[in-house]
Amino acid sequence: MSDLQIQKAQPGPRYRYVVLAMLILVYTLNFLDRQILGILAKPIKEEFGLTDGQFGLMSGLAFALLYTTLAIPIAWLADRFSRVWIMTAALTLWSGFTALCGFTGGFSQLFLARMGVGVGEAGGVAPAYSMLADYFPKSQRARALAAYAFGIPLGTAAGALVGGLLAVHFGWRTAFIAVGAVGVLLAPVFRLVVRDPRRGGADMAPGDTTTVQAPAAPLGEVVRVLAAKPSFWLLSFGAASSSVCGYGVALWLPSFFMRSLGLTLRETAWYYSGIAFFGGLLGIWLGGVVADRLGAKSKAGYPLTPAVAFLISVPCFLLAMNSGSLVGGMGGGAALALAFAIFLIPTGLNLAWLGPITAAVQHLAPAPMRTTASALFLLINNLLGIAVGTYYFGLVSDLLKPAFGQESLRWSIYTGMGFYLVAALLFFLASRRLARDWVD
Template sequence: MDDGHEQKAPAPSYRYVVLATLILVYTLNFLDRQILGILAKPIKDEFGLTDGQFGLMGGLAFALLYTTLAIPIAWLADRFSRVWIMTAALTIWSGFTALCGFVGGFGQLFMARMGVGIGEAGGVAPAYSLISDYFPKSQRARALAAYAFGIPLGSAAGTLVGGLLAVHYGWRTAFVAVGVLGVILAPIFRLIVKDPPRGGADRAVGAPPAPPVPAPPVPAPPFGQVVKLLAAKPSFWLLSFGAASSSVCGYGVAAWLPSFFMRSLGLTLSQTAWYYSGIALFGGLLGIWLGGAVADKLGAKSKAGYPITPAVAFLISVPCFLLAMNSGALFGGLGGLGGQGALAAAFVIFLIPTGLNLAWLGPITAAVQHLAPAPMRTTASALFLLINNLLGIAVGIYYFGLVSDLLKPTFGAESLRWSIYTGMGFYLLAAVLFFLASKRLAKDWVD
């Protein structure tokens, strides 16, 4: 059952208002995640943490409950108001983010980040389902790609705002400020967004998201039925583990690049905030939109186009990323550029892999939406996110910190650089899994 919001068909133009609001909420979602990366140095200095400890807190502390609670929350979202669930989720994760500013040690901060994970468990899968019920199939990859704009927007905002607030007012103030902002936004989100009829956008491609007289909602099937359906589809596992492989490196790099810029490139906290926020913003926006647009075009001809698009992007991104990490030495030495010129060259090159590595978001999340009927979509998305985030966040952020600690006796201050090098293999694995998924997707597709 749902609340009364799902009984009236929305105007076609209203779906763009909903999408913009969902992007804003997703921006806060990633702002609260990414802010930890830019604050790594002052937090580590105050609490005396190693890279491995910080990686454990940024990864496992957040991901453990974030991924596991997403399943029962998605089950509820397939039966009750998705808007109310997202409103509560935004309030909870923002409140715990603010609480991070009052902790007294590693243990308390670990618990506070677990609280952030509890709240964010209800923030993404219901949004995927809402977007799929507002936009027709022919526009779904682009709509989900636009929703994913929240990742670079939030990453850039978290890095810039968090870094500058930490420089001028301390890292604790940064947590409190962004947390309070989310709490204020929660009731506004509840007033703006309404639940559309489930499956309404599936009835006619290119038509308004819902007919003039909405059909009665289809009851959500039991959880076990959703699991059984997806378990029998090889493309679900290939897409999920392909996304997880990319996220191991994606989340890990996003969390540790600010530290790399400070250690290996000699940037200050303030300089890193500006430098990395620009890379995350411009590279991420371009890559995400390009991935969604290309996948919609290729997917109209063949379903294989959805996973092939990011697979090719990953194969191109790996050498570009390695070049970007060494562009300072390359252009500062062989190229004869000064320090500022080498940094500028590195900035431009970093834009390419940053964008390509996020190109999977629109195509793969759109494909997952088509592996299950409309009443199962939220739960199917949560199962996909369980695999993606449990490996991507919990393993990725901790992996780079642990390997950095292990390599420190050999490479010293450059151990983080070599740790990031080793992670590039996860992008290659993701490309292989997506290529394999392209062979099975058409057979598993649900129109």
């Protein structure tokens, strides 16, 4: 079905929030299936006899290898055909492979199953970015994209809580099977509820009833347009730098809680899910709201918002990891409570970039190029963020184990904080160029 046959008129303003809710739900499952490995690291490593480095390789490279490379051709299709159908197929595929993870019998089989999850999720994000840009006007896009990004803390929290509790009571295999089945069942509902909007419809002047849409641009043309814009590269590599630490910490923080804070799997499931849920939701929403307000005055506000957030988050994160030294003889419960409260701050600040930066990327290319432009951005962000981030922390933990023993993961996480400082620098540089590269 061609794009001209999908949607001839923009739906009413209320319906856009129905679409936003459905996209958030799908993105929640996207991250639940992606991040559930973090809480299941201990039982999987014990059963398969894996090192931290091997587990990081399976969690990152296995997923990112096809996730990032296939996103480009899928985005090319999404700029020409139904984005809703593509997302429906993607949801079915990655959920099916998530369930398949529960039937694997070793490292190589689980590695291949996670590659399958990456294949499916390659079609889950870029089309959603593009649809949201076509449903919401410019003045609301950062907030809409920030709301969409709620799927990250919701999925991370659900993965930790549901995956952890299922693993405690029924084993880690059941956790994979259960969450995968939910996605397969949701796919037909998503297809029935969500409609594909007219491309560029939210940018049209009031009263414009034009039904002819601009044809999708060839991939080479999209690459040429973006290659000439320094802000695209600064935003992409800035996001990638933050994602190296973001994805890495999200995967390994549950293991840190069990190794260094002495929590059980059940306790970690509740503890980490609370941090991810409350900290993530607050940080993402504030990032979108602040960026929309600052961006209305100056385009530089979009990258400056997360740049400042990263600079604040680094000392907060280090403080949270060492909260035990602050409470002295008050007992382990007080240290855990203090750590929980402090962890909320960097968890939120480290996700504040999602709304502002994804909104800015949408304005670096015309409407017919948005899905492909988003996929190119995600290619850089995820290829470095997922593939490098999860493996980096596991590898450094193995290398530091002779010197630090059980605390090697703590020191591995310390070294990763430098990636947030690099991200802040790149976003500061992007803020100086963004207005010149902006497409209204």
